[in-house]
Amino acid sequence: MKVEIISIGDEILIGRTINTNAAWIGEQLSLLGFFINRVTTISDTEEAITQSIKQAYTENNVVIITGGLGPTNDDITKLILCKLFDSPLSTHSEALKNIKKFVSSRGGEMNQLNKDQALFPEKADFIPNYSGTASGMWFSHENCIIISLPGVPHEMKDMMSDTIIPKLRKEFTLPVIVHEHILLSGIAEAKLAEIIAPWEDSLSDKIKLAYLPSPGIIKLRLTCITDSHEQAEKLISQAISDLKPYVQDHIYGYGLKNMEEIVGDMLRENEATISTAESCTGGNIAHILTLISGSSQYFKGGIVSYDNSIKINELHVPESTITSHGAVSKEVVEIMAQECRKKFNTTYAISTSGIAGPTGGTEKKRVGTVWIGIADSTNTYSYTFNFGNNRERVITRTSITALNLIRKLLINNKL
């Protein structure tokens, strides 16, 4: 079952926008068992769009097109598809309803451009868009399904997940593919590969392994292609129990949950609460914790003590401690964690202080040096790391590592 993804937009061709849409669609569809045959990015001209779609539907079973569905004059995908598949346009009542609802929810009023977006090809199946004004289209033509979606990533993703993927599952008989993700933290990719090499060599030939690294985290993806779900689940669970003896300590979870969700679930189950005192992470730990709906059950609040005066006035770090040990020190993060826990009256508190870079490093404390403090009712723990010289990655890796410490503390009751 061959798929081509066509991305429309000059901003992708000239590199202003990186084509994450195609990567996401490619991943989702290959996980379903489709073969991604080609990804084509083209300019938003009639000639390029027409030629590419024609070529794509003669060579593939499914063509997914993103982009060129906005309300403005440079958005011509819908008109081209109507021309190609000889379909008249008429106002689609559900499209119109969605657009009206969306526009009024933003406090806006319908204008002619919005009304024109409710015009829909009579020959296409309607794909609703609840978070934008451009509906999706599903055409069948010469044994190929041609799907057109907006290029705005969150709109495209919602429409793929809610409608397109279930509809494709019904349309095609796909092989049984089961994926499982093993989530690891606190180990570098090359080191991990070295340690688990014997396990990798012993894996069933029905299982494919992929390393998916991101700052502070490595996901191992196991993909099993077999005849039955039952056999796949069995092979995967065997592979996981064989892996554990090698890296037990680094596994923090399974599946597609992220660290903040896993820690959040554990805090909720333990009826525990948490607060944060952040210097180098600048509010990012609070931010990722509160990205999760329902986090108010366990996250009470935090302080971003960026300036030393805030560490002194709000977290009662003695000025002399900062002078003698530096703001990036064991002594400072321990007081920050203790005082934060008291201030916000929580079960646990996290503190961070570090040199996120790219400037501010010294010979003794290089860029990337980070101290993390953790306080509970009886103990205060502190650890130092070097997380490299990229500011954003230092912030992310510090945040993930701090949450992983809380996870370990929740499991073992000590660090």
Place this chain on the structure above:
Amino acid sequence: MKVEIISIGDEILIGRTINTNAAWIGEQLSLLGFFINRVTTISDTEEAITQSIKQAYTENNVVIITGGLGPTNDDITKLILCKLFDSPLSTHSEALKNIKKFVSSRGGEMNQLNKDQALFPEKADFIPNYSGTASGMWFSHENCIIISLPGVPHEMKDMMSDTIIPKLRKEFTLPVIVHEHILLSGIAEAKLAEIIAPWEDSLSDKIKLAYLPSPGIIKLRLTCITDSHEQAEKLISQAISDLKPYVQDHIYGYGLKNMEEIVGDMLRENEATISTAESCTGGNIAHILTLISGSSQYFKGGIVSYDNSIKINELHVPESTITSHGAVSKEVVEIMAQECRKKFNTTYAISTSGIAGPTGGTEKKRVGTVWIGIADSTNTYSYTFNFGNNRERVITRTSITALNLIRKLLINNKL
């Protein structure tokens, strides 16, 4: 001068690697004045590579291929190019020298795979690679230049910058292309398009316009193709000054800076400082401010008052105010902003309180309802918005909008 970029590799098709190589090459070549006609990503099979290269060189002036040049058996690009252009292979002495040097610098020894990498097509120009073992190839065929480079990003980039770009400049007489971005906030795309329609209609036909929306922000990109930089700059600056009367209030900057950089620069220039009291944004405003190196000059700190007890204890919001008006209210954000400014002793303070969703909405205060407060030494301002029902986007849009209010306050000294 039309260019096609061909990326070879299954890991890109299935979304494991995001195609940043194509974005980088597209940007470099469009800045030089090439027209990026198409980006094609294909599997590393002989059929797909052969077909794509053949189609590309009949339709373009330049084809740049990345990937498939490694030492292993699945790397077949070189052999396919030799077959296509009927070129024998022989050992290239400079290639051999570079490979020996590279391998020994890593403490390795030359093996047969390394020696095979020094085999080079006799009909191609040699493109040296000083940071890897795969040399680049430059073929001329039927009025098209076909260039093959390794897929490792830093090797490809060095070879493009050191050899390919200077060689292309010599080969072609290129037009002048100038891009400018106009950054807008606080207006929806359809509304903007409606307002600026007369301006759009009056644009010089030498200027192309693109709308690039992201949560809370729309970038307008003007692309001008002319004979001279001087004329391009003149046309673009004329277009911008013609645009201003329509949307002056919504323009927050130009170029590729983001809102937090622009506000940060303004705060630094004004020797002003800022602090944050965040409820619904959960630390995100502090986070994006501190992602910028040097932000410690103007950002002193913040409090994440997620739980009402923190609003009461740390920001002195009277419990009765929360009871009578709700935590998401004008009254609460105004006190939060005033008390935050006092607590952190800053020129300005931002406060946020809202229902980020997806749960927590009521009939009177729907999901997406947000109050933003701004305090300076003499006034407190507050505004309410509805930012939709996606948690992450409510957080992003609230953050961008709050910073935009600070920007306006910095310009006008009032809101």
